[in-house]
Amino acid sequence: METNKNAKIINNNIKIYVAGHQGLVGSAIIRNLQSKGYDNIVTQTRQDLDLMDKAAVDAFLDQEKPLVVIDAAAKVGGIHANDNYPAEFIYNNLSIQNNLIDGAYRAGVQKFVFLGSSCIYPKMADQPLKEEYLLTGALEPTNEWYAVAKIAGIKMCQAYRQQYGFDAISLMPTNLYGPGDNFDLQNSHVLPALIRKFHEAKIRQDTTVSIWGTGAPKREFLYVDDMADATVFLLENYSDAEIVNVGTGEDVSIKALAQLVQYIVGFNGELVFDANKPDGTPRKLLDVNKLHQQGWQAKTDLAIGIQQTYGWFLDNQGYLRIEQ
Known part of the structure; x- marks a missing residue:
């Protein structure tokens, strides 16, 4: 693993933009950051910033100039939602993450955290799922649209690191739940x-x-406040092109x-x-040995x-x- 070349930028005064701050994961990340003394956090509602509008995202990032961007924004849902809205799942997620990753790099962001999903792994992959299993087999058809978008996000982070030296890391959480979840009977997890x-x-x-x-x-389930804690921990301590699974291991x-x-x-x-x-x-x-070796384990x-x-x-x- 690379040493964290940008570790010196991570302090309580840095400006951090959390995209998707009103969602399940984003709101938990805000809670965790605040609990650890980070007090310069930037957010934007959907009404104020359309993340699918590249010009608007570029303008916002260029004006605010955050040093850290955490991408917790995505269109998410369960089997029913993925089955019924495949176009929205692939188009919306590709648009959001492309705009944020490219915009962050161009605005001089020093650290980017991309949140993926355990659904990126092949349907019939060996268990538990190791990070190196990515792209070794066919995806689960009921959520392939979301998975393809998230895989593209991983590869975009890796490409920008390789070509530009952009410090983007990609975390793959398991199934998340907790306060702020979506309880819709048709479109929830x-x-x-x-x-x-x-x-x-x-x-x-x-x-x-x-x-x-x-x-x-x-299925494996991780309490969302644990996910948020892992996100901030890896923001502070991890810098590498390779993805990191985030789960309980059970x-x-x-x-x-x-x-x-x-x-x-x-x-x-x-x-x-x-x-x-x-x-x-x-x-x-998920195989979470890599995460444990970094020094973090789920608590809830x-x-x-x-x-x-x-x-x-x-x-x-x-x-x-x-x-x-």
């Missing part, structure tokens, strides 16, 4: 969708809840996850698994993270708390 589904079934006193797929696939079946969410929410009915719905990738567990237990996420959901979605 599996964990927040389960929280809402069980909560509403509990309110209605339903006797059953239907779950997409067989329940057999296994996974759980969708069935076991559903049962855990059911228990935490307090739904007393029966689970019904709909095998007619797609399962997606059979297993997706899955059950505790789900409890905190459910509490946030109750406090922010207009629902009344119902004692179990």
Whole structure:
């Protein structure tokens, strides 16, 4: 690994632009930066800055001149959203990341952090997923549009490092969840969708809840505040072209996850698994040895993270708390 040639720029007074600061990951990164004393953070809402408008992005970066840019902006969603909006998933994400990476380089940004996704890896790759498995096989068809865009972002960061010496690093988080998540039943990821589904079934006193797929696939889940902590840690300590997996190194079946969410929410009915719905990738567990060797490990237990996420959901979605 290269030494961090820009380590000297990382101090609490540097100007940091967090793109996508209102999203699940971006808001957690803001919280983490502030907790560590970074107080010169720049943000822009979608209304103020369209990240798909290159001229607007270039003008903003040239005016603000941040020394660090963290790209947490993306169009994201679960299997249903990826299946139904493939054009938006590839076009929007390519546009956003291209504008930010190129604009940051041209504006003199000293450190760029690109956030990818574990879905970049081949569908049938060996488990756990090592960083070197990238581009060694076919992608999972249900999210290939998003994955192709994220792979392009990785390669763009590597290309700008190789040609221009631009210090861009790429982090590959596993499935994220936590406060600020999207709980839409159609377009969200599996964990927040389960929280809402069980909560509403509990309110209605339903006797059953239907779950997409067989329940057999296994997934890894990382609490978003842990992801934010890893992001800031690697911003401060890592500088290399190679990607870094960010996860817990542990996974759980969708069935076991559903049962855990059911228990935490307090739904007393029966689970019904709909095998007619797609399962997606059979297993997706990250090898996080590289991250551990850098000196960082996840801290939040899955059950505790789900409890905190459910509490946030109750406090922010207009629902009344119902004692179990």
